[in-house]
Amino acid sequence: MSELAVRARKLDGADELAALRDRFVLDEAVYLDGNSLGALPGHVPDRVADVIRRQWGELRIRSWEESGWWTAPERIGDRIAPLVGAAPGQIVVGDSTSVNVFKALVAAVRMADGDRDEILVDATTFPTDGYIAESAARLTGRTLRPVTPAEVPDALGGRTAAVLLNHVDYRTGRLHDLPALTAAIHASGALAVWDLCHSAGALEVGLDEHGVDLAVGCTYKYLNGGPGSPAYLYVREDLQPRFDSPLPGWNSHAEPFGMRPSYAPAPGALRGRVGTPDILSMLALEAALDVWQDVSMSAVRAKSLALTDFFLECVERYVPAGRVECLTPARHQERGSQIALRCDDAGKVMRRLIERGVIGDFRHPDVLRFGFTPLYVTFTDVERAGRVLGETVGG
Amino acid sequence: MSELAVRARKLDGADELAALRDRFVLDEAVYLDGNSLGALPGHVPDRVADVIRRQWGELRIRSWEESGWWTAPERIGDRIAPLVGAAPGQIVVGDSTSVNVFKALVAAVRMADGDRDEILVDATTFPTDGYIAESAARLTGRTLRPVTPAEVPDALGGRTAAVLLNHVDYRTGRLHDLPALTAAIHASGALAVWDLCHSAGALEVGLDEHGVDLAVGCTYKYLNGGPGSPAYLYVREDLQPRFDSPLPGWNSHAEPFGMRPSYAPAPGALRGRVGTPDILSMLALEAALDVWQDVSMSAVRAKSLALTDFFLECVERYVPAGRVECLTPARHQERGSQIALRCDDAGKVMRRLIERGVIGDFRHPDVLRFGFTPLYVTFTDVERAGRVLGETVGG
Numbered sequence: 001m002s003e004l005a006v007r008a009r010k011l012d013g014a015d016e017l018a019a020l021r022d023r024f025v026l027d028e029a030v031y032l033d034g035n036s037l038g039a040l041p042g043h044v045p046d047r048v049a050d051v052i053r054r055q056w057g058e059l060r061i062r063s064w065e066e067s068g069w070w071t072a073p074e075r076i077g078d079r080i081a082p083l084v085g086a087a088p089g090q091i092v093v094g095d096s097t098s099v100n101v102f103k104a105l106v107a108a109v110r111m112a113d114g115d116r117d118e119i120l121v122d123a124t125t126f127p128t129d130g131y132i133a134e135s136a137a138r139l140t141g142r143t144l145r146p147v148t149p150a151e152v153p154d155a156l157g158g159r160t161a162a163v164l165l166n167h168v169d170y171r172t173g174r175l176h177d178l179p180a181l182t183a184a185i186h187a188s189g190a191l192a193v194w195d196l197c198h199s200a201g202a203l204e205v206g207l208d209e210h211g212v213d214l215a216v217g218c219t220y221k222y223l224n225g226g227p228g229s230p231a232y233l234y235v236r237e238d239l240q241p242r243f244d245s246p247l248p249g250w251n252s253h254a255e256p257f258g259m260r261p262s263y264a265p266a267p268g269a270l271r272g273r274v275g276t277p278d279i280l281s282m283l284a285l286e287a288a289l290d291v292w293q294d295v296s297m298s299a300v301r302a303k304s305l306a307l308t309d310f311f312l313e314c315v316e317r318y319v320p321a322g323r324v325e326c327l328t329p330a331r332h333q334e335r336g337s338q339i340a341l342r343c344d345d346a347g348k349v350m351r352r353l354i355e356r357g358v359i360g361d362f363r364h365p366d367v368l369r370f371g372f373t374p375l376y377v378t379f380t381d382v383e384r385a386g387r388v389l390g391e392t393v394g395g
Numbered sequence: 396m397s398e399l400a401v402r403a404r405k406l407d408g409a410d411e412l413a414a415l416r417d418r419f420v421l422d423e424a425v426y427l428d429g430n431s432l433g434a435l436p437g438h439v440p441d442r443v444a445d446v447i448r449r450q451w452g453e454l455r456i457r458s459w460e461e462s463g464w465w466t467a468p469e470r471i472g473d474r475i476a477p478l479v480g481a482a483p484g485q486i487v488v489g490d491s492t493s494v495n496v497f498k499a500l501v502a503a504v505r506m507a508d509g510d511r512d513e514i515l516v517d518a519t520t521f522p523t524d525g526y527i528a529e530s531a532a533r534l535t536g537r538t539l540r541p542v543t544p545a546e547v548p549d550a551l552g553g554r555t556a557a558v559l560l561n562h563v564d565y566r567t568g569r570l571h572d573l574p575a576l577t578a579a580i581h582a583s584g585a586l587a588v589w590d591l592c593h594s595a596g597a598l599e600v601g602l603d604e605h606g607v608d609l610a611v612g613c614t615y616k617y618l619n620g621g622p623g624s625p626a627y628l629y630v631r632e633d634l635q636p637r638f639d640s641p642l643p644g645w646n647s648h649a650e651p652f653g654m655r656p657s658y659a660p661a662p663g664a665l666r667g668r669v670g671t672p673d674i675l676s677m678l679a680l681e682a683a684l685d686v687w688q689d690v691s692m693s694a695v696r697a698k699s700l701a702l703t704d705f706f707l708e709c710v711e712r713y714v715p716a717g718r719v720e721c722l723t724p725a726r727h728q729e730r731g732s733q734i735a736l737r738c739d740d741a742g743k744v745m746r747r748l749i750e751r752g753v754i755g756d757f758r759h760p761d762v763l764r765f766g767f768t769p770l771y772v773t774f775t776d777v778e779r780a781g782r783v784l785g786e787t788v789g790g
Contacts, residue, residue: 025452033456040452045444048675052443056622057420057435061428061754069622096670098644099494106534123656128645128670131658135641139501139534146656171654218671227451227464227674246530249493250523259566259759261518261541263526275491275523276613278676279622280443359456364654 004314004383011310011379017303021376023291024224029357030381030388035198035338035371036361038224038288047287051280072282073251073273079289080223080232083297084196084215085206090234092272093219093282097197097231098128099247100216101164103272104233105136106246108162108191108214111239116161116190118143120152125166129195133164139246149176156188163190167205168198168336171363173328175199175336179210186211197221201292202337202374203301207234214239222337222373225285233272240268249274291375303374304337307382311339311370314386320394327367338371343393352392358385399709399778406705406774412698416771418686419619424752425776425783430593430733430766431756433619433683442682446675467677468646468668474684475618475627478692479591479610480601485629487667488614488677492592492626493523494642495611496559498667499628500531501641503557503586503609506634511556511585513538515547520561524590528559534641544571551583558585562600563593563731566758568723570594570731574605581606592616596687597732597769598696602629609634617732617768620680628667635663644669686770698769699732702777706734706765709781715789722762733766738788747787753780 012018025040055067064070077091084091095103109119121133123146130146137144147155149165156163163185168175178194185192191213199205201222207215215234219225235243245265250256251273254264265271312326324341343349343366350362360370370385407413420435450458459465472486479486490498504514516528518541525541532539542550544560551558558580563570573589580587586608594600596617602610610629614620630638640660645651646668649659660666707721719736738744738761745757755765765780 025448027453031455037451037456037459039455040447045447045452048447049440049444052435052440052621052679053420056432057440058422060426060434061432061756063622064432095490095494096644096673098646098670099490099642102642126645127648127654127656127658130656131643131645131648134658135643139641220671226447227458228671228677229675230673231670246534247494247497248526248530249491250521250526251493253522253526257759259522261522261525263522263529275493275626276615276623278491278625278673280624280679281673281676282623284447284675361456364652 004317008310008379008383011306015303015379016299017295017374018378020291020295021378024376026376029359030385032358032360032370032372032377032385034373034377035221035369037220037227038222038373039376041224041288041291043290044226044284044287048280048284051283069279072279072286073277074270076282076286076289077232077269079286080219083223083292084200084217084234085204086208086234087237090237090269091232092269093232093285094230094273094277097195097216097218098132100231100233101129101132101195102136103245103247104193104214104216105133105162105164106140107243108193109136109140109142110244111242112161112191113189116159118145118159119161120155120163121146122165123148124169124171125164125195126170126197129164129166149181152181153184156184156190158189160188160190162193164193164195166195166198170198171367172340173336173338175203175334178205178212182210182212198336198338202304204297212236219285224288224291226281226288229281229285230278235269235272240271243271245271247274251275251277300374304372305332305335307372307374307377307379308335308337308339310379311372311382311386314383315341315389318386318390320390323393324368337374338369341368342366343368349392353388356388356392358388399712403705403774403778406701410698410774411694412690412769413773415686415690416773419771421771424754425780427753427755427765427767427772427780429768429772430616430764432615432622433617433768434771436619436683436686438685439621439679439682443675443679446678464674467674467681468672469665471677471681471684472627472664474681475614478618478687479595479612479629480599481603481629482632485632485664486627487664488627488680489625489668489672492590492611492613493527495626495628496524496527496590497531498640498642499588499609499611500528500557500559501535502638503588504531504535504537505639506637507556507586508584511554513540513554514556515550515558516541517560518543519564519566520559520590521565521592524559524561544576547576548579551579551585553584555583555585557588559588559590561590561593565593566762567735568731568733570598570729573600573607577605577607593731593733597699599692607631614680619683619686621676621683624676624680625673630664630667635666638666640666642669646670646672695769699767700727700730702767702769702772702774703730703732703734705774706767706777706781709778710736710784713781713785715785718788719763732769733764736763737761738763744788748783751783751787753783
């Protein structure tokens with residue numbers, strides 16, 4: 001057994017989160033794609049079966065009240081809240097991330113001073129954020145200006161209405177400085193909208209602590225909610241009375257069953273709701289969140305960094321020099337929970353890795369992406385991934 | 396046995412759709428709320444269990460390709476298409492009805508001549524359509540004018556950009572004249588957007604035949620897709636190249652995995668997609684649609700009218716004169732698949748009906764609503780509902 005394999009075994013033995021792995025359905029493979037689709041928590045199938053067979057099949061329409069369907073978006077929002085550093089009453093679950101980016105950005109522009117005519121958007125963000133920001137700008141008569149996160153401080157000014165940023169870059173795994181950027185945005189008088197897709201569930205976000213205005217995120221990566229599980233929207237409590245949604249569906253009405261012809265928004269985070277929630281996907285997510293009970297996000301973050309550090313060490317040891325180039329920052333404060341390696345023939349290399357049971361993903365044109373979910377990835381997994389990668393690209 | 400009960404038995408014996416009832420999970424109750432939440436098709440739980448345990452739990456990320464997750468929105472759209480009289484390639488499934496109303500109405504306004512500055516909306520429609528229309532008007536700089544469907548022909552003119560109408564009124568069950576209204580809208584040079592929530596799956600819609608421009612609908616009523624199952628969007632084929640979505644998420648990009656910084660819409664109905672689809676809810680819907688295999692919508696419509704005719708006859712016979720007033724039109728061409736009865740103390744009456752196993756719903760302030768799903772409601776159900784209603788309000 002190699003020295004690294006021995007180290008891996010020791011690290012696993014000392015891992016305080018190790019027992020959580022048993023909560024998930026996993027197999028022989030090393031699953032390093034939880035930053036794309038989280039693994040299935042083992043208790044979820046039975047919970048969803050109950051939702052379908054009993055709540056839908058037997059109670060039917062009564063479940064909107066008796067099974068708590070109607071209040072699921074805000075109830076599940078309150079389950080996500082502590083994971084992103086938010087007090088209750090500020091998050092609702094529902095719709096896709098794209099749709100929530102639209103709500104958040106249009107609402108942010110409407111909360112800004114009317115003479116601020118520019119929206120800044122992270123030029124390196126996951127593309128959908130940029131497309132939706134373009135639409136939000138067009139519909140609100142603002143100009144969209146793509147800048148890198150590093151350029152944001154200089155780009156801010158009296159024209160800036162709102163800034164949409166990604167907390168962790170989906171491609172490189174770079175973690176942006178949410179506290180400092182939010183402070184800079186506020187100093188310029190603009191609103192900060194953060195996309196947490198690649199950070200929530202992997203590290204401490206601190207939404208309330210850092211005064212973030214609005215945030216969105218998906219729930220199918222580190223939160224393991226299932227394929228396409230609904231996204232969420234955070235609206236800071238003091239901004240809620242001014243949250244003016246571009247999608248004022250009946251679920252966000254102050255009196256949804258009053259069937260009033262004119263719209264009057266509900267108080268609080270509820271006004272981020274739109275239409276009828278997709279109950280099956282939503283209650284699968286609710287069940288999946290059970291694994292977070294008593295899990296400390298600081299322990300998660302510590303393990304995440306230990307995993308990525310160890311992976312980089314394994315790559316250094318096993319992969320021939322110059323064969324891959326790490327795109328993820330070395331400094332902990334700039335690193336999310338994934339490692340991105342630039343590699344010639346990355347598409348072919350990833351196919352061979354997958355054949356050998358190391359599941360990462362390939363991002364066009366030349367990036368190998370490996371996600372490290374602290375709840376179920378072991379150091380032994382990491383050593384194997386590094387070793388197989390070395391064997392695949394080397395020799 | 397009363398004469399009506401004998402008639403009910405005979406009608407059930409002659410019902411060519413009778414065997415379909417066995418495809419659903421039903422109990423002792425008479426379920427007349429399928430126009431709110433359709434009953435569970437019996438095979439759905441096992442299908443969803445496979446999606447969760449095998450597709451998510453075992454194949455995980457590979458299921459986006461291997462289990463057909465990625466193409467589900469358009470594949471399931473093509474399953475709905477024949478039910479609403481549409482050729483393939485014009486419907487995508489995803490998001491809520493409210494979100495789809497937004498996409499359809501903003502896109503319709505953008506397809507209309509730029510100097511047309513007014514949107515007409517059905518003043519009697521389900522409220523969310525009106526709220527979303529108000530938002531679409533505000534964001535596109537148009538004026539919103541609520542009118543009743545009967546007033547639409549006179550209200551149309553050179554200023555009209557688009558008209559949003561409901562095919563069947565959710566409250567009264569009145570069926571509006573889609574062919575004539577669509578023709579009138581077109582004659583004025585405007586676009587017609589129809590909401591099919593209360594008609595799809597209960598009667599023939601004929602989207603292609605009548606030249607409807609855009610349409611939306613939910614799938615959890617007569618299509619039995621499950622609580623909050625995703626809605627759909629129809630864009631007529633020849634309009635698709637001009638469909639300019641206000642929600643251009645990455646799923647509607649011409650090259651979604653190219654991760655391009657700038658947006659380029661996919662061809663066809665795909666450009667109605669937005670973000671990552673909610674796979675669990677969506678594939679439950681796909682399974683639910685299996686019951687429509689070989690079902691003729693004209694047979695469904697014929698049974699629907701026979702059921703509502705028979706219910707009105709039972710009400711006439713069993714309910715003391717003047718105790719309820721029917722709000723649903725008597726003429727077949729003006730009737731959807733529900734009967735709405737105005738009744739004093741409607742809330743209390745509905746609670747008592749439900750206690751006695753007749754499940755309808757109450758709409759504020761004074762309406763008893765009974766939906767008749769032709770796939771599983773029997774004439775015996777109808778006779779019992781009428782009899783219990785008579786006993787509840789009479790005497």
